Amino acid sequence: MALLIRNDDVSMASRIWELLDMYKIIKEKIPNAIIWSAVTVFSKGRAGPVNPKATHGESRNFADEFYYDVDDAWRYHKGFGDKIVSHGLFHIDHTHLDYKAVEMSILGSCKYLKTDVFVPPYGYINDNIIAICKKHSIKVEHPYPSSGWLSLELNKFNPKHEKWYFHSWRYSVKDFKEALEKGI
Numbered sequence: 001m002a003l004l005i006r007n008d009d010v011s012m013a014s015r016i017w018e019l020l021d022m023y024k025i026i027k028e029k030i031p032n033a034i035i036w037s038a039v040t041v042f043s044k045g046r047a048g049p050v051n052p053k054a055t056h057g058e059s060r061n062f063a064d065e066f067y068y069d070v071d072d073a074w075r076y077h078k079g080f081g082d083k084i085v086s087h088g089l090f091h092i093d094h095t096h097l098d099y100k101a102v103e104m105s106i107l108g109s110c111k112y113l114k115t116d117v118f119v120p121p122y123g124y125i126n127d128n129i130i131a132i133c134k135k136h137s138i139k140v141e142h143p144y145p146s147s148g149w150l151s152l153e154l155n156k157f158n159p160k161h162e163k164w165y166f167h168s169w170r171y172s173v174k175d176f177k178e179a180l181e182k183g184i
Helices: 016-029 099-113 127-135 173-181
Strands: 004-010 034-039 083-086 163-166
Touching (some): 099 127
Parallel strands (some): 034 083
16 A cells, blocks of 8 residues: 555645655655645644634634634645545534534635545644544544654654644644654
8 A cells, every 4th residue: 555645734825835745755755655634724924724712722713803814715636635525615613613614624725626525724623523533435544643643743754654634834844754754
């Protein structure tokens, strides 16, 4: 089985050229790697796809207006790894939304991105997410070790482990290369 590496929080606010350089490094160092980009459809300029408060555990409130202050939408369907997967319409905790709102985010983003995989932001999952994905034949992935995913940010990279995820916005290209090379 090939090594799967998933980059979460990709959006138009990502540092696109650095992200592509990281993907190039992955392919150079691990030619058989399969790269997934977990894309959030709507974002705000260079502010990033996530709420700065939420990345530090201070606020994951789905009603926080930060999430809706958008000015851009993902517009690439190729060239960002081997597969683009959904990270939702907005980078929000879907467990706080009602069933129809979750369904809209998952279905709308998966159809727009032409994918059948949904990766919940923050890794939060509940029965609604599972039921919606099952109902619409969408595979739901989350970053828990119990599902086989290890974080490159929290674990030393080991190419013998088959499923890794990371957040490109947390790295410079140099730091990413060093993190990857430590385990090779």
